[in-house]
Amino acid sequence: MIINEFNGMFFAIVGAAIATAFAGFGSAKGVGGAAQASMGVLSEDSSKFGKMLVLTLLPGTQGLYGFIVGFLILVNCGVLGGDMPTVGQGLAYLGASLAIGIGGMVSGFAQGKASVSGIAMSAKDDRNFSKAMVSVTLVEIYALLAFIVSLLVVISVPALNI
Amino acid sequence: MKTVRIVALREERKRLIEHLQDSALIQINKHDKETEGFSRVDMTSQMQVFERNVTLTEQALKILDDYAREKAGLLSSFKGRREIDPDEIGVIALKSTEVMRLCNTINELNKKINENNAETIRIKTSLEQLETWKKLDIPLNTKDTDSTAVFIGSLPSLYNESELRTLIAGENPKLEFEFEIQYSGDNMTCLVLFAPISQKNMAEDVLRTLGSSRPMSPTHHTPKVKAKKLNKKLEDIRTENEKAVKRIISFADRREEIKVTQDYFRIRADKYNVINELDHTRHVFVISGFIPEEDCDKLVALCDRIATCYIEFGDADEDAPVKLKNNRFSRPAQNILTMYAAPSHADIDPTPLLAFFFYFFFGMMFSDAGYGLLMVIAIGIILKVFKPDERMRDNLKLFQYCGISTFFWGLIFGSIFGDAPASLYNYFTGSSVTMAQLLPWPTIDPQKDALILMIISIAFGLVHILVGMGCKFYICLKQKDYGGAFFDTGLWMMMLIGFAVLALGMAVSQTIMLIGAAMAIACAIGLVLTQGRKKKGFGKVIGGLASLYDITSYISDLLSYSRLLALGLTTGVMAQVFNMLSTMFGKSIVGMIFMIVILLVGHAVNIGLNALGSYVHTMRLQYVEMFSKFYEGGGQEFEPFSLKSKYIKIQEDK
Numbered sequence: 001m002i003i004n005e006f007n008g009m010f011f012a013i014v015g016a017a018i019a020t021a022f023a024g025f026g027s028a029k030g031v032g033g034a035a036q037a038s039m040g041v042l043s044e045d046s047s048k049f050g051k052m053l054v055l056t057l058l059p060g061t062q063g064l065y066g067f068i069v070g071f072l073i074l075v076n077c078g079v080l081g082g083d084m085p086t087v088g089q090g091l092a093y094l095g096a097s098l099a100i101g102i103g104g105m106v107s108g109f110a111q112g113k114a115s116v117s118g119i120a121m122s123a124k125d126d127r128n129f130s131k132a133m134v135s136v137t138l139v140e141i142y143a144l145l146a147f148i149v150s151l152l153v154v155i156s157v158p159a160l161n162i
Numbered sequence: 163m164k165t166v167r168i169v170a171l172r173e174e175r176k177r178l179i180e181h182l183q184d185s186a187l188i189q190i191n192k193h194d195k196e197t198e199g200f201s202r203v204d205m206t207s208q209m210q211v212f213e214r215n216v217t218l219t220e221q222a223l224k225i226l227d228d229y230a231r232e233k234a235g236l237l238s239s240f241k242g243r244r245e246i247d248p249d250e251i252g253v254i255a256l257k258s259t260e261v262m263r264l265c266n267t268i269n270e271l272n273k274k275i276n277e278n279n280a281e282t283i284r285i286k287t288s289l290e291q292l293e294t295w296k297k298l299d300i301p302l303n304t305k306d307t308d309s310t311a312v313f314i315g316s317l318p319s320l321y322n323e324s325e326l327r328t329l330i331a332g333e334n335p336k337l338e339f340e341f342e343i344q345y346s347g348d349n350m351t352c353l354v355l356f357a358p359i360s361q362k363n364m365a366e367d368v369l370r371t372l373g374s375s376r377p378m379s380p381t382h383h384t385p386k387v388k389a390k391k392l393n394k395k396l397e398d399i400r401t402e403n404e405k406a407v408k409r410i411i412s413f414a415d416r417r418e419e420i421k422v423t424q425d426y427f428r429i430r431a432d433k434y435n436v437i438n439e440l441d442h443t444r445h446v447f448v449i450s451g452f453i454p455e456e457d458c459d460k461l462v463a464l465c466d467r468i469a470t471c472y473i474e475f476g477d478a479d480e481d482a483p484v485k486l487k488n489n490r491f492s493r494p495a496q497n498i499l500t501m502y503a504a505p506s507h508a509d510i511d512p513t514p515l516l517a518f519f520f521y522f523f524f525g526m527m528f529s530d531a532g533y534g535l536l537m538v539i540a541i542g543i544i545l546k547v548f549k550p551d552e553r554m555r556d557n558l559k560l561f562q563y564c565g566i567s568t569f570f571w572g573l574i575f576g577s578i579f580g581d582a583p584a585s586l587y588n589y590f591t592g593s594s595v596t597m598a599q600l601l602p603w604p605t606i607d608p609q610k611d612a613l614i615l616m617i618i619s620i621a622f623g624l625v626h627i628l629v630g631m632g633c634k635f636y637i638c639l640k641q642k643d644y645g646g647a648f649f650d651t652g653l654w655m656m657m658l659i660g661f662a663v664l665a666l667g668m669a670v671s672q673t674i675m676l677i678g679a680a681m682a683i684a685c686a687i688g689l690v691l692t693q694g695r696k697k698k699g700f701g702k703v704i705g706g707l708a709s710l711y712d713i714t715s716y717i718s719d720l721l722s723y724s725r726l727l728a729l730g731l732t733t734g735v736m737a738q739v740f741n742m743l744s745t746m747f748g749k750s751i752v753g754m755i756f757m758i759v760i761l762l763v764g765h766a767v768n769i770g771l772n773a774l775g776s777y778v779h780t781m782r783l784q785y786v787e788m789f790s791k792f793y794e795g796g797g798q799e800f801e802p803f804s805l806k807s808k809y810i811k812i813q814e815d816k
Contacts, residue, residue, distance in 0.1 A: 057774055064771070065728070068735045072609070080742070130501040130781070137782040144728050145721070148616065151731070155612055 008090030012077035015090070015097035016070035019150065022101035023066020023143075026108020030059025034115035041123040048122075051129050055118050058136045059111040062104035065147040069100045072154045088162030096153035103146025111139040163478040163485065163800070164458060168449040170471035175447055178469045179433055182449070184248075184812060186804030187461050189483055190451040192439045200441035200448070205434040212431035215262055219424035222265035223417065225272045229407055230414035240544050240558070242551040243811040246422075251812070254426045261416075261423040268413060271406045278399045278406075285392050285399075291378055292392070294345040294352050295385040302388075303380035311362040313355040315374040321351045333368045337361055352377075425807040432806060452478060454485045454800065480507045485800035492517035494560035497553065502785055503795025510637060512793060519626055519788070520560070520780055525567025526622075527729035527776035529608075530737065532579035533769055534572050537565030551811075564776075575730065576605030579765060580737020589745040589757075608731045616727045623723025624662055626783070627716070630791035631655050637792060649692040657685035658716060686710060719787050725779050733772040740764025 038052035073093050076082040085093065118132030166188055170178050182188060196202045226232075294316070295302060304312050321329065323343055330339060341355040357365040381388050441448045453461060458475055465471050484504055486496050488511070495517035505511055528534070541562040544550070550558060572578060576597040584597045598605055608615050631651050638647035660681030667675025694705030744760040747753035789795075805812060 054774060054778065057771070058778065060771070061732075061775060064732055064736070068732060071735060071739055130785070133778060134782050134785045137778055138786070140779075141718075141722055141725070144725050147728055148724050151612055151728075152616075155609060 008085035008087045009077055009079075011087065011090030012073055012085050012093040013079070015094035016073040016077075018094070018101040019066045019073070019097035019104075020063075020070035021066075023069075023104030023108065024063040026105035026112075027060050027063030027066075028108075030062070030108040030110075030112025030115065031056060033112040034059060034119060037116040037119040041119060045123075048126075051122055051126070052119060054133060055115050055122065055129075055136065058133070058140070059108050059115055061140060062100075062108040062111070062143045065143060065150075066100050066104045069097055069147065069150045069154055072151070073097065076154065076158050082158065085157070086162065089157050089160060092153060092157045092160065092162065096150045096157070099146045099153075100143075100150040104143050107139055107143040107146070111136060111143075114139055163482040164453050164455050165476040165478050165482070166449075166451055166453045166458075166461065167474040167476070168465065168471050169446055169474075170449070170465075170469050172442065172445055172447055174469040174471070175437065178465070178471065179436065179449075181464060181468050183429065183433055183436075183803055183805055185460070185464055186802040187457050187464070188449075188451045188453045188803060189801055190436055190439075190449060190803045192436075194439075197441050197448075200443055203437060203440070203442050203447075205438045209431055209434045209438065212427045212434065215258075215265075215427040216424055216431060218262065218265045218269060219420050219427070221272075222268040223420055223424070225268050225410060226414055226417055226420075230411045232414075232417065237544065237548065240548040240550045240554060242549045242554070243807065243809055246810050246812060248812050251426070254422050257419065258423050258426055261419050264413060264416060265420060265423075268410055271410050275403050275406050278403050282396060282399055285396050288378075289389060289392050289396075292385045292389045294350070295377065296389065297344050298354065298385050300354075301380070301382045301384050302377050303382055306359060306362070309359055311357045311359050311365060313357070313365060313369055313374070314353075314380075315355075315369060315376050316350055316352040318350060318373045318375075320346055320349055322346065326351070326353070329372070330368055333371055334364055337364050337368060339365060421809040425810050429805050429807060432803075436803060451803070452482050452800065481798075482507075483798040483800040486511055486513060488513045488517075491563070494556045494563060495520050497556055497560070498781065498784065500799060502789060502793075504797040504799040506794050506797035508637065508641070509792075509794050509797070510633060510640075512633060512789075515629060515633070516784055516788075517563075519629075520784060521563045521567040523622075523626075523726060523780045523783055524564040524776050525569075525571040526619075526726050527779060528564070528568040528733055528772060529571040529575045529730040530577045530579065530733055531569050531572030532577075532582065533733075533765075533773075534565045534567070534569030536769070537568065537773075538562055541565065561773075571730070573601075573603070574606060575608055575734060576601050577734045577737065579761075580734060580741050580768075582737070582741050582761070585738075585741040585745055589749070608727065608734055612727060612731070615730070616724055619723045619726035620720050621662075622726065623720050623783075623787070624658060626723070626788055627719055627791065628655055628658065630788040631658075634792035645692075645695065649688070649695070653685045653688045653692070654712075654716070657682050657689070660685055722787055723783065725783075729772065729775055729779055732775070733768065736768045736772065737765065740768060 034056040038056045041048060041052055071080075073096075074080045076085070077090070077093060078084045114136045118136045121132045122129040168178075182190075298314075302314055304314065306312055317326075321343075326341070326343070330337065330341075337357060338361060339355055339357045341353050343351060343353050345352040355365065355369065383391065453475075462473055465473055484507070486499070486505075488496060492514040495513050498520060499505070499511075499513050499516055525534070541558045545555065545558060545562075578597075581597045584595050584600050587600065588594055598607060606615060631654065635647050635651045635655070638644070638651060660678050660683075662678070664675055664678030664682060667673070667678050689709055690706035692706070693709035694702035697705045740760060741764075743764065744757040747756040
């Protein structure tokens with residue numbers, strides 16, 4: 001069968017790429033939008049920089065989670081250490097990376113939009129800042145859940161006999 | 163909190179109010195309308211003067227900053243207000259007139275510079291227009307002579323001499339004319355045209371059809387002379403501006419005086435603002451407000467010392483403001499609490515709990531001994547060197563305590579700048595040890611023991627939520643709402659504990675599991691029976707059953723604590739990534755330089771990103787998961803009438 005021609009490492013690396021790239025895509029778009037909005041605010045009042053920075057960076061974590069999953073896959077699968085995975089293990093890595101890849105991307109988009117609104121809100125009144133911040137973090141739980149699922153799979157794959 | 167009413171003599175008003183402002187003991191009530199039988203004293207005009215002075219000084223400082231930027235270090239925002247001696251106020255007051263004159267001068271100079279800049283632009287435009295006429299040796303506004311009509315103007319197209327000649331002749335063959343092209347280019351032709359005075363109208367018509375327009379700002383000088391004059395003026399303006407700028411810069415070393423004066427006027431404006439809203443009679447005036455109970459004696463002593471007055475204390479009602487009192491450990495977290503909302507009278511002050519969990523969770527998320535130590539030391543130095551103001555100091559202290567917690571969690575997770583000790587050891591010796599082998603104490607590795615750590619995180623979450631519900635339980639008991647305490651809160655608490663016991667039993671023994679299950683089921687039955695108690699008829703059953711649906715919110719709350727694991731892991735792995743990258747360039751000198759740069763930059767980035775993440779997510783756990791269980795908020799913070807200054811603060815009497 002053709003699948004035997006590939007080795008597991010191929011799937012593992014595709015997995016690492018999906019986790020890093022897709023989650024990073026979500027964060028990039030989220031942070032980008034938020035940064036545009038915050039620069040609009042800063043052009044009027046540059047003293048708000050600290051607060052704007054916080055709100056801008058909030059959608060940035062998805063990319064980080066994706067990167068960590070990608071990195072752990074590379075560590076486990078023989079690129080940066082660990083043993084060469086079997087085809088089954090490689091597919092498991094690939095599957096695991098889908099969680100944070102897709103979850104991170106979509107939640108990054110959503111969190112970016114929430115951040116933009118939060119920035120508009122705290123631009124009007126500084127006291128709204130903590131409320132805006134907490135509201136924006138509400139989105140993050142879904143990226144976190146996806147990350148934990150990916151993580152639990154990735155760290156247990158080397159012990160799997162598949 | 164107590165209400166307070168001070169009745170004092172009008173002639174002692176200034177002294178008394180100044181002392182009240184200095185001591186910051188009471189919050190003064192402000193009413194827009196006077197009480198019946200009293201009148202108001204109008205201080206608006208004085209207030210406006212002071213406020214205008216504040217604005218003037220602000221503008222002057224801004225102008226000074228534009229021309230001579232104040233040297234501000236990276237860390238200067240931590241710097242506290244300068245302390246001054248109480249006696250210095252008198253000196254400031256004496257100097258204030260002179261300083262205000264200075265501010266006026268600065269503002270005038272700046273205005274002059276701006277006007278000159280506008281003038282420069284105007285002159286430059288005129289010069290550009292003159293440029294096209296520079297060959298002309300008669301003035302631009304030359305009038306007709308007795309026999310010849312003169313037209314000076316520009317046509318909106320590019321022509322050469324013969325083209326133009328044919329064109330004009332084509333328009334009106336009868337016209338006798340002579341012309342001279344002064345300039346042609348840029349879709350424009352400037353010319354001087356002569357015609358017999360008898361044909362003036364004809365010539366005018368022709369030129370109009372060709373779209374001729376007269377030059378702007380004609381003068382009786384020839385263009386050359388005019389340009390020279392304008393250039394001279396330009397030069398004058400430039401030297402004048404240079405002088406003005408120099409003069410402004412020479413005032414830069416008086417910035418400190420301006421700042422102090424600004425504060426002086428700000429404080430006075432505040433004072434008059436208060437006087438404006440006090441009730442007066444012919445001889446006495448009345449201050450009413452709130453005072454924290456423990457400060458009552460201080461107020462009495464103060465008033466006895468400085469004025470003849472009558473003081474009356476009363477019990478405050480529910481609208482009274484709240485003053486938070488906390489010890490050194492939990493005080494820094496007060497800012498986190500007030501960012502959410504100040505406690506109302508129905509609430510208990512949750513700051514100590516908030517503080518403990520804040521430090522604890524932050525440490526667990528940031529979890530690196532190296533970073534923790536760095537935070538503690540750096541903040542310690544900042545506190546010593548800059549002596550920041552109260553609010554900033556509290557914020558810094560908050561992170562210092564978080565740093566301590568971070569340090570210990572780092573030790574537990576075996577993370578000191580990630581795995582830097584191990585990776586550096588391996589780099590220099592070529593061996594391959596891990597942090598776990600290097601450290602003499604047992605550690606939990608978040609990467610390997612993620613599942614265990616997740617269970618631990620959720621267990622901490624359960625404790626956190628139970629503490630929150632415990633507060634609700636306590637508040638209900640205090641308000642004698644026994645149904646709310648035992649049925650709405652107590653049963654859920656028991657049920658959550660039941661589930662926890664059940665989960666523990668699954669791992670340990672069947673008996674414990676059964677006990678847990680029995681607890682949970684008993685509580686569930688209890689909830690079904692009690693939760694519909696406020697509804698009527700059929701609603702009782704439905705309400706009871708529907709309340710069980712709340713279990714989903716508790717589950718999602720608990721799962722939310724898995725972020726403790728996720729963020730802890732993020733810090734560790736990121737640090738590890740940078741450590742790994744840094745050792746990739748080999749053991750040469752260049753490799754070493756790369757290593758140091760990557761380590762410095764990488765760890766700085768990691769600290770920035772993850773400290774922010776830990777802060778935000780800890781806050782969220784407090785606000786969303788814990789506060790939602792019991793905290794109402796919506797109270798008013800106690801804001802005493804005090805010196806609200808920006809640059810100086812007055813030393814307290816020792």
